[in-house]
Amino acid sequence: MKKTSFFLLVLTVLLTLASCNQKEKKLAKIVDGITAEQLDAIREITAEAFGMDADSIDFGYGFSNDTLYFVGYDNHCYEGYDFNLRKEFILAALCSDASETKGLLSQISEVPAALEFFFVDTIGHSLYNPTVSNAEIKGALSKNYTSRDALSSYVNFVKDKQDITLENDYVVLSVNKNGLFNGIEETVQQDIDDAKNSFLANIDDIVDINLYKDKISESYIKNFQNNAKETIVEIGLFEDVGYFGKLMKNNDVGFIVRFKDSDKNIDIVWEPDELKQLIK
Numbered sequence: 001m002k003k004t005s006f007f008l009l010v011l012t013v014l015l016t017l018a019s020c021n022q023k024e025k026k027l028a029k030i031v032d033g034i035t036a037e038q039l040d041a042i043r044e045i046t047a048e049a050f051g052m053d054a055d056s057i058d059f060g061y062g063f064s065n066d067t068l069y070f071v072g073y074d075n076h077c078y079e080g081y082d083f084n085l086r087k088e089f090i091l092a093a094l095c096s097d098a099s100e101t102k103g104l105l106s107q108i109s110e111v112p113a114a115l116e117f118f119f120v121d122t123i124g125h126s127l128y129n130p131t132v133s134n135a136e137i138k139g140a141l142s143k144n145y146t147s148r149d150a151l152s153s154y155v156n157f158v159k160d161k162q163d164i165t166l167e168n169d170y171v172v173l174s175v176n177k178n179g180l181f182n183g184i185e186e187t188v189q190q191d192i193d194d195a196k197n198s199f200l201a202n203i204d205d206i207v208d209i210n211l212y213k214d215k216i217s218e219s220y221i222k223n224f225q226n227n228a229k230e231t232i233v234e235i236g237l238f239e240d241v242g243y244f245g246k247l248m249k250n251n252d253v254g255f256i257v258r259f260k261d262s263d264k265n266i267d268i269v270w271e272p273d274e275l276k277q278l279i280k
Helices: 002-033 036-050 083-094 102-110 134-142 147-158 180-198 209-234 242-250 272-278
Strands: 058-064 067-073 114-120 126-128 164-167 170-176 254-261 264-270
Touching: 002 058, 002 067, 002 102, 036 058, 036 067, 036 083, 036 242, 083 102, 083 134, 083 147, 102 114, 102 134, 114 134, 147 164, 147 242, 180 209, 180 254, 180 264, 209 254, 209 264, 242 272, 254 272, 264 272
Parallel strands: 067 114, 170 254
Antiparallel strands: 058 067, 114 126, 164 170, 254 264
């Protein structure tokens, strides 16, 4: 009985070692096959998830035991980061049917292995190392994410920090602008009064300008929209929108900055074709 148990134990150990050896060989092959395009995509997605500049992250990669890891070298602060809030976006983006990395994630899932994002500072101190389990990778792949899903999950991820939504074919960023309409109405009324005072005769005997107040207000709102649109472009809102910008372009969506004042809104709209010209 003891002899049988001993041989079973030896067999189990040998099988375990063989399994580990096979995993290492598979992971080594995957690492050797990672392309520059895949690494760039992972860098962009990771930067978007953690609020960093993709160009500032120096990425390396490798494997250890049953984990394939990507190492980012930077001095970013990760204190208080909740990886669960970012995980859905990262997986949707990595596993999207339009992503360069879906095949890579499929290979990792088949090993089976986990995926780790390992961040260290420039002198080698560990800062943050969130891990995605193999079960989570397989679960994400089974959802057949699209690029639109990745965009939607990004919006869901950042909406706790910004008032942003995905409405039909537009990403909408809402900004509170209390007093906006009162300011416009005051300007309209002031201009009406100035117009009346510029006449030598009493203009009210000729025409009631107040009847045209709504038309005048519409014109002022249109001017506000045009001026705001020019200013927003000039300050460079669309110059560095990273992976989020790529998702918007790939999904042919437009962009709206919505100024909210009580129960009224003024929308500054960029149609999809306009947005593609602005996002490089």
